Structure formats: structure tokens, C-alpha cells
Amino acid sequence: MKKPEVVKQIGREYVTEDEDSIIEEMMSEMIAQVDRMYADKKMLRQIHTKMHGCVKATFKVEENLPEELKVGVFKKPATYNAWVRFSNSNTKPKPDKKKDIRGIAIKLMGVPGDKILNDQRTEKSQDFLLMTSETFFSKNIAEFRKTLKAATSKHGINMLLYILNPAHLRLLLHVSKSKVKCANPLDMEYWSTQPYQFGAPDKAVKYFLKPSPDNIILNENVKEENYLRINMAQTLYNNSAEFDFFVQFQTDAETMPIEDPTVEWTSQFIKMATLTIVPQEFDSNEQMTFGENLSFNSWHSLPEHRPLGSFNRARRRIYEAMSKYRHEKNGLPVFEPKDSPDFLPPKREQNVETIAEPIPKRGILKRSAQVLVDSDKSTAFNFISSNSELPNWLKKVGPIPAALNAEILKGPYNFVGARRKVFFDGGDTVVEELMTFNPYANYSYSVTEFSNFLRFFSKKAYGQVWIDRINDQTRITWEYSFSYRNILARLILSLFLTILYKKFLKKSLENAKGYIENGD
């Protein structure tokens, strides 16, 4: 006999009978996989493994929300302190340039009221987990179980067979569309994809997070393995990054289903709060480890924001169990961070100057060098940008002469538009003008009026310096971009840069390292 059609209702979940066994199966496959991957090392998350950073933020609820939106954390115009963890979703950490689904996990602290989970009842956290795709690739957990089984299998052949099965084409195309390139996690849009209750049981919403168009985002590096961390650190050193947090109501139970997250909801987005990631240094080993050891879970929640749908029901069991398992294996306690009045780093005077003129992308030849230094960022930045230290690290390399001194034309040499004339051994000179100056993170300058042979090949060059932290050392990256006058000039410049200039950059940074570390 045909089952009677169920008329779906807004906010209502529709649980299938086999859910429990599917969830059990999924969990044991995930556990088996992390057991294999981390048998003899610190256990990381089964998914969303690669963290770019765990940063401090505030979550400010909109003032003057209408009565019907004053629910849960949005009840009053409060400002919560928050931890925010950015990640790539892949189980195996890959270079950031690979397409991937990217994740954001937000943990508000100091949220009053009993929470849903027994172990979390008196905790003060409310978590929101979102990803960079608007819809989820799988319709329900019965379908997802097959994908997970193939993905977690120790035999590669199982994934291959899964991919070759035409019945999986829709899902695979959806996964492929969901994987995106990313230059900076602070510049992405994120969606919850799954629904959540909004106060009353007959109200459901999805969440959406959109970066402010006014954010200053630095994306200089898109090559290195972990450039997302570096670009985030460069950006947040002097700038904040704001996101608008929206809800989107379920307005039609059939066309905007609770139980099928592959379907996009089409109702309007309503701004509820502003997430502000404050300027900070987050890339110390200590803070990265802290972020690794946190547990984010969509069920760390007030009942007013109860997670809905089969994926969320699966996540209830899976996140708690996986986090416990990971922490136990690592000999660490599962904990929730506490809020405190001095949570946010002291406000630093922001020195954000606009780039007078961007460095052109075309007609340019680039060379760069890097060095790791045992010092803090400020010591390295102050040395390398100092006018008086110039002769101590720009020494003769092959036919490239040493710098003797620099005369300030417009100074001091620490603001956009400052100019200096650099004198080299043998009488040559160049004029440098600061284009950006963001103390202890980066600066850039133009180089003109070459008096040496370079003037025949290039009208203008650009220098860029970035300072970042790699495993408790400071890294200095110095990049030179030369414009070329014509094709012949391009050829000659290219030879000059490859044979001599790269060496000059490298040697100079090594000289700088000697001075910064030992004073010679």
C-alpha cells in the first residue's frame, strides 16, 4: 500500500528509522580512520584538519532588532567575546592552493542559560559552524554514509569504485562545485547549509556570514603551502576584519526542506550581528596549539538555536565522541574556554595607510628571498626598515655594490609618501618612496631614478617586505618587482635577476639575520 503523503510543516524534523545504525556505522569508520592516521602521533580532527588560525573576535548583536527576532543570543543587544577557528575541510592537510571546502567555527563565550548537551549544560558557549558552500553536497545521511565509507576506507580502490559509479555523479559534481580556491579566509562567504531552530519549534533558520566590503585584506602570498595562515596574519596584524551574520527563515516547508540540505533556501537574509576579528598576532605556536585542542560543535548551543535535520542529528553524536576520543588519545582534557574581561589584546594604534599606487601585475619580473631569524617581529621589522641600518646588510655581492648611506628627502622614513636617496659604493644612487608601512607586518616601496645601467631596462622597481612567524621564528620575505621597458629589456633583466639579483637578495637577508641575532 502506498504511504500517505505527509504535509511538511515549518521547523519540523522527519526522522528515518535507520538513522541510529547509520550514525553508529559512520562513527566507527571515522574512528578507524583516525586510529590509522594518528597511531603514533598527536591525533588531529578527522575532518577540517588543517587550521589556518584560531583568532579572537567580538560578536555584536544588532541593536533595535524587532521583538520576533529577539531570541537566544540575539535576545539583547549584547557583545560576546568569541574564538574563531578557520580551516580547510580536507581530512589530509594539503597545500592551501588546492581547491577545498573551507570552514569557520565560531565559539561565543559568556552566553547565559542552560545548554542542550548534558555535559555542557552549565557551559557558557554557543557555537556556530559554517562552510564556504551554500548547500551541502549530500541529501541525507543514508546517501552520505556511502560517501564516507569510500572516503574513510583504507583501500584506495573503494573510493575509485565509488567515483566510477554513475549513481554518484550528482553528489560528486556537487562536491566538486563546493570546493573553492581561497586567497584569504577573511574574504570568504560562509553558510551553515543545515537548519537551526529559531526560538519556537515552528521556526527554523539557516545562517550566513558575509565579509564586509570595507575590510582591508592582504593577499600577497598565494604560492606557499600554508599561505592562508600567512595572509590572515598579515591582514590581522594591523587591520580588523568584519563579517555580517545573517539568518534566513524557512518560509515554505516543501521548497525549503529541513531534511535535504542540497536545496538552497530562497528567503531573504536578515542581519543579526557583526562578527569583528580584531587586530592581533595569532600565529604563535602556543595559540595554534590552543586552537587545535578546542572542541567546536553545533550542539554547543542554547535550546533556542537547536540544530535540526538528519546531518545535525548525526553531528550530535559524532562531534562529541570524536572530540573526546581525540583528547583522550592526546592525554588532554576536553575543555571550554572561559571569557574574561582582558580577553581582547590591548588596542594597538592602527597605522593603516592606503597604497598610494598598487604594484602592477603585468610587465613585471619578480625575484624574492626569505630568511628565518631568531627574534620577535618588531626587532626584525625595525632593523630591516631602518634608514641607518641599511649599510649593515646591503653589502657588495658580485658586481652589485654595497649601500653606503641613505639621505632622507621626506621623512622620517616611516609613513606612506616618505622618500630617501640611497647612495652606493662607486657613486650610483636610487630614490625609494614608501607605498605602504604597516609596522611589524609589512611595507612596500617604489624605486626610481636609478643612476646605474638598470635605467636602460627599467623605469621603476618595487620592493616589498613581509614579516611573519614560522614555528616561533620570525621570517623576513623580501621581494623585488622590476618593470621592463620592452621585450629585449625583459630578456636582459631576467638574466640579471636570475644570475645576480636573487643572490643579492638572499645574501643581504643573511647579513640582516647576523645583525639582528648577534649584532654583526
Ligand code: HEM
Ligand atoms: C553529517 C555531516 C557531518 C559530519 C559527520 C561532520 C563531522 C565532523 C567532524 C568529525 C569534525 C571534527 C570534530 C572534532 O574532532 O572535534 C568536524 C568539524 C567541523 N565541521 Fe563537520 N561534519 C558534518 C557536517 C558539517 C556541516 C554541515 C558543516 C558546516 C556547514 C560542518 C562544519 C565543520 C567545521 C567548520 C568543523 C571544524 C570545527 C573546528 O574548527 O574545530 N560540518 N565535522
